[in-house]
Amino acid sequence: MSTATTDIAAEIRSISQKARAAARVLASIDTGRKNRVLARIADELVAGAAAIMAANEKDLDEGRERGLSEAMLDRLKLDEKRIVSMADGVREVMALPDPVGEVTGMWRRPNDLLVGKVRIPLGVIAMIYESRPNVTVDAAVLCLKSGNACVLRGGSEAHRSNMVLAETLQRALAAEGLPIEAVQVVPFTDRAGILELIRMEGLIDLVIPRGGEGLIRFVAENARVPVIKHYKGVCHVFVDEAADLEMARDITVNGKTHRPGVCNALETLLVHRSVAESFLPMLDKALTDVELRGDQTVQALVSRAKPATEEDWNTEFLDLILAVRVVDSLDAALDHIAAYGSQHTASIVTRDYANSQRFLREVDASCVMVNASTRFNDGGQLGLGAEIGISTTKLHAFGPMGLTELTTQKFVVYGNGQVRS
């Protein structure tokens, strides 16, 4: 799929301009109409399952020829069950409240101007992602519900699947009399296409890259339009002096082993020195399948623990490996998290009220918890309804992003002839 760079540039510009025009229409339609489109998308996905699977089968064949791993092929695969599950996901988004139009505040000024802030869509959102074709539907549906047009650029290995899914989405838009350019899949799958897309200042309002760190860095370093990025999650649990040790053990086991390959999995455990002697042997027994890397105290108390290196404190293992450090105080735990944390998730296990309050206040992370597993830092688990991604930078959104995070606010002013003097 090699196309001359100038053609790519022209095509991406044309796609972006059409998306901008469609966004204008989407911004002012009511919730009922958006929900009707979503209902139709769910129905069309199920009705068109055979065509989707046929296209997906070709992607899978090519993937096998190209020697993709079984794990990659599994992520790529769309069977009937997965298509039904996608459709169910669409209906869930349909049931969520529409953030657009919400008046978040209104006040009267001394000169009698009535000033308010109202939620509006961001405009055009570009999603850049890798193999999973279900992201095409998930992202499009979240964008539509929040009144945004979207330009989707999936991985080359899922290209045929994505094109068929885009047609399904566009059929539903057309049936409701809405511009099909509200959802477009970029037909180029090389990086030149990405590069053009992320430089469409004035046409694209936000880029969300989802995928490996290489992709995210490429987008962050080359984009001219705003990017919301998700780098690593080095999540911490601190077992306080006043912890319920069985609760601490359960939270540690859940954080580390429930799904080790995800960003809210636990990576570093901090243990208060005064409970280390009782707690670490409990942990040793509970985490038999997990490699422990610890400081000298940990190694003394758990013979199988390997020495932790400086790098381990900075590492998102995404694997059955846990770094463990014994600390002298809550302050030392807070210092460690400030030095090594990735501002993602931190949880304290404690019965002490003052320590819980300090931890909640002082830890700089998108989600700070007391007595709960780090695995709850997730849009669905926190109650956002659905999640388009997790932001690890603080601008615009910090942590899981739901529908509200796909909107911004404008000022509205009701006057009766006011001028400035």
Place this chain on the structure above:
Amino acid sequence: MSTATTDIAAEIRSISQKARAAARVLASIDTGRKNRVLARIADELVAGAAAIMAANEKDLDEGRERGLSEAMLDRLKLDEKRIVSMADGVREVMALPDPVGEVTGMWRRPNDLLVGKVRIPLGVIAMIYESRPNVTVDAAVLCLKSGNACVLRGGSEAHRSNMVLAETLQRALAAEGLPIEAVQVVPFTDRAGILELIRMEGLIDLVIPRGGEGLIRFVAENARVPVIKHYKGVCHVFVDEAADLEMARDITVNGKTHRPGVCNALETLLVHRSVAESFLPMLDKALTDVELRGDQTVQALVSRAKPATEEDWNTEFLDLILAVRVVDSLDAALDHIAAYGSQHTASIVTRDYANSQRFLREVDASCVMVNASTRFNDGGQLGLGAEIGISTTKLHAFGPMGLTELTTQKFVVYGNGQVRS
């Protein structure tokens, strides 16, 4: 002031690291303490006026030698009155509510987790600005009140003034036992220093450039950290068919002539065809000092009007020039604003309820008004209390940015041992 690039890089990194450490302290101090620092800053500014003016006089001398314009020298100048006015501005920020710690929502999940969102500072904010030294104090004070550390890089022509102001700010911080690195002025005034600063990912959370379009483009194109930018304001007024024409005239005159050189000044006037014949002659008389550039209808009705070019519809004149176009309908006005507006400010003058509602809903701009002058799109006028800038992109903030826009939100979770199953 030419320093080897490697020295600059090391120095900027060191400044940024110190700012990050200071930000951690600032993030968890209470409002009372922040206000005490602000009170002290106000006092120190007045008490130290002589030293500030002495440094400023050297900047002015050098400016004169370098042939700066009278307008530039005036912007640079700090006399006693301006210093007192800066101190008053600091006391106004002191009186504003502290956004940090505000709980913007809290809900209980089916598994009994209590989940909330709490406002927190962004962290470290870099401001890059040009000649006015008062920005040093304004920006520092807004950052401090919102719990952020700041790194300030002002224009070379104000360098001595900025350094003395920074010392004043730091004296107040030290007197309250807070790290002086909460406010730092970058000692380099060439672009190499900017380039290093805007690439300090992980240390700087946000860059706000304030100045000419060249500076803003340079920052936007080279930054690795998030940027909030302010490009041009091509503001519109639409005089509807159902407008009170005297009100429309007053709003037009105020928008265009009250302060033509600012971003919320009126640049393009749209007039409904059915009122053009009565309204344009009124305008002709009311705007005798303003050059009018119009379409053919405008030229037919106002003999002094020059022909408007396509470029005029896209231009922020910042001068006593007004582009005027006659349109056939509200739809045509909305189309014009969508095509040429800079998403800054638009106002409709109308007595028609439905038209006012459509305009408020459909115009994509940071501030959309009914029957009011575009000049009200300003943090102070809208009631934000103070303004650190205006964002013309939608991410994080859209329009005037006050203290709240210098914060973000984190999730807090109160559990009692919950794990995911």
